[in-house]
Amino acid sequence: MTDESVIPSTVRNNSAEKASNKIPVGCKDKNTFVPRFLTGVVVLTVLSLIYLNIDWLKLLSRVPDVGVVFWDLAHFDFSDMDIIFSSMLETVSIAVLSLLYSLILGIAFGMIAARNIFKITWLSVLTQSFFTFLRAVPTPVWVLLMLVCLGMGSEAGVAGLCVHTTAFFTKSFAQSFESISDETMEALEVTGTSRLSIFINAVLPAAFSQIVAWTGMRLETNFSECAILGMVGAGGIGYVISRNLQNYNYGSAGIAILLVFIVAYVIERLFVHIKKKI
Amino acid sequence: MTKRIPLIAREQKRMYTIFIAVALVLFIATSFYTNFNIMTLAQNSDAFWAFITKDFFPPALPKASRIPGVLSSVVVTLALAMSSTTIAAVLAFFVSLFASEKISPFPKLAKYVRGFATFLRNIPALVWAFILFSSLGIGTGVGFVALLITSFAFMVRAFVETIEDVSQDCVESLQAVGAGFWQRVWQAILPSCLNGFLSWFLYCIEVNIRASTIVGMVGGGGVGLTLFSYIKGFQYDIAFSIILLIAAMVIVVDRITGKLRKEILK
Numbered sequence: 001m002t003d004e005s006v007i008p009s010t011v012r013n014n015s016a017e018k019a020s021n022k023i024p025v026g027c028k029d030k031n032t033f034v035p036r037f038l039t040g041v042v043v044l045t046v047l048s049l050i051y052l053n054i055d056w057l058k059l060l061s062r063v064p065d066v067g068v069v070f071w072d073l074a075h076f077d078f079s080d081m082d083i084i085f086s087s088m089l090e091t092v093s094i095a096v097l098s099l100l101y102s103l104i105l106g107i108a109f110g111m112i113a114a115r116n117i118f119k120i121t122w123l124s125v126l127t128q129s130f131f132t133f134l135r136a137v138p139t140p141v142w143v144l145l146m147l148v149c150l151g152m153g154s155e156a157g158v159a160g161l162c163v164h165t166t167a168f169f170t171k172s173f174a175q176s177f178e179s180i181s182d183e184t185m186e187a188l189e190v191t192g193t194s195r196l197s198i199f200i201n202a203v204l205p206a207a208f209s210q211i212v213a214w215t216g217m218r219l220e221t222n223f224s225e226c227a228i229l230g231m232v233g234a235g236g237i238g239y240v241i242s243r244n245l246q247n248y249n250y251g252s253a254g255i256a257i258l259l260v261f262i263v264a265y266v267i268e269r270l271f272v273h274i275k276k277k278i
Numbered sequence: 279m280t281k282r283i284p285l286i287a288r289e290q291k292r293m294y295t296i297f298i299a300v301a302l303v304l305f306i307a308t309s310f311y312t313n314f315n316i317m318t319l320a321q322n323s324d325a326f327w328a329f330i331t332k333d334f335f336p337p338a339l340p341k342a343s344r345i346p347g348v349l350s351s352v353v354v355t356l357a358l359a360m361s362s363t364t365i366a367a368v369l370a371f372f373v374s375l376f377a378s379e380k381i382s383p384f385p386k387l388a389k390y391v392r393g394f395a396t397f398l399r400n401i402p403a404l405v406w407a408f409i410l411f412s413s414l415g416i417g418t419g420v421g422f423v424a425l426l427i428t429s430f431a432f433m434v435r436a437f438v439e440t441i442e443d444v445s446q447d448c449v450e451s452l453q454a455v456g457a458g459f460w461q462r463v464w465q466a467i468l469p470s471c472l473n474g475f476l477s478w479f480l481y482c483i484e485v486n487i488r489a490s491t492i493v494g495m496v497g498g499g500g501v502g503l504t505l506f507s508y509i510k511g512f513q514y515d516i517a518f519s520i521i522l523l524i525a526a527m528v529i530v531v532d533r534i535t536g537k538l539r540k541e542i543l544k
């Protein structure tokens with residue numbers, strides 16, 4: 001019975017194609033999700049633009065001013081070089097130092113957050129959800145709060161950056177640890193190795209290259225985060241940039257911005273280079 | 279005499295040693311330079327604890343008359359992120375066509391287009407915001423442009439990588455039969471790269487939600503500005519509930535984009 005119903009339909013299809021002389025190229029069971037998604041995005045964007053109610057004409061009329069500012073920024077003023085360099089060094093130091101502290105904390109918390117190491121599910125879930133919360137709040141917010149607690153200085157910068165970086169590392173390291181095969185773990189378990197020892201001797205070496213990759217990626221982010229921290233009130237190069245811009249010292253601000261670009265670019269290149277090697 | 283068999287390959291061992299040595303040297307150098315001492319934190323820990331328990335907890339709601347304002351500022355932040363990312367994605371799509379040497383009609387210019395995008399990308403969004411504030415004045419429009427610049431530059435890089443990862447056979451065979459540039463784009467590149475593009479677009483929305491909060495803090499409007507004004511006004515308990523609100527907003531958006539990404543890459 002099924003055969004009878006199938007055959008005529010194919011014959012009919014064939015004859016229809018012959019009649020129009022066209023082979024259908026479109027895929028019948030295409031993913032219809034993408035067009036719907038795109039429509040949704042367009043509708044949301046239009047609604048957002050209407051809601052924001054930006055005065056485009058006013059904005060456009062001021063565009064020539066942007067050119068003037070860039071022109072001023074390009075007239076480098078080398079008189080404040082020593083301050084710019086020392087604050088740049090401070091920014092880089094804060095970024096690196098917070099990265100190192102977070103690396104240690106991230107490995108420790110990642111060990112707890114990974115489900116396969118201590119096998120205490122409630123502790124893993126608790127750790128993960130706590131760090132999801134910490135990660136969801138942008139870094140400058142943490143730094144602002146640290147500034148309130150600890151006062152001005154590098155401590156607030158390092159501690160504030162550490163919050164977000166540790167949260168990021170915990171999540172990504174836990175993921176790397178969980179991807180290690182259960183066979184390895186089991187083989188060590190039957191020999192009676194303690195859980196901590198399994199972690200140090202089997203899990204950590206296996207995840208090492210991934211840890212390096214995550215660290216490199218985070219250094220990039222940490223530097224740019226650190227560069228903007230000054231703008232919300234902490235020290236470093238961000239403070240130099242915002243102060244100089246507000247005082248119309250465009251020459252010095254231009255150098256500082258250029259320096260931020262150069263350092264960020266060097267870190268990015270370095271990271272690409274290391275990633276290729278691993 | 280006992281001969282020990284090394285458990286770790288020598289190559290690997292050397293890599294660990296180098297890694298730890300570099301980390302140690304950096305640690306000492308940077309600690310020395312910034313005068314950062316973990317003990318200072320430990321000494322301040324009681325003040326720290328008092329701050330958390332007294333000023334922060336319990337989170338307090340802002341005055342009832344302020345609540346609609348706070349909620350609408352959240353919508354402003356979301357709207358900023360959404361609209362700037364979409365417009366940046368459309369622009370980045372067209373620019374990335376010219377930034378990839380393999381398909382650009384002007385292969386010699388591709389390097390310069392990419393260089394320009396690298397320049398825009400490596401300057402943080404907040405620095406752009408500050409540069410633009412000093413020329414365009416403070417407001418939502420400027421926050422929009424600042425977010426647009428960085429997400430545009432980021433997506434140009436991501437899109438170019440996506441285009442170059444996809445096999446070039448399709449493009450080549452279309453070229454061989456004499457298809458024009460736009461025909462190649464619509465028939466070969468767009469169908470094979472669209473899902474990759476959309477996945478990057480979703481990632482960029484996640485990033486921009488956070489970035490628009492930060493840009494808001496320095497004058498771009500939205501929930502960042504609200505939070506900043508409460509912190510500056512020493513109303514930490516209200517600030518804490520706004521932090522919770524921001525966290526909830528980010529987590530919800532991350533969940534949604536995660537679901538959508540799975541659906542797209544299926």
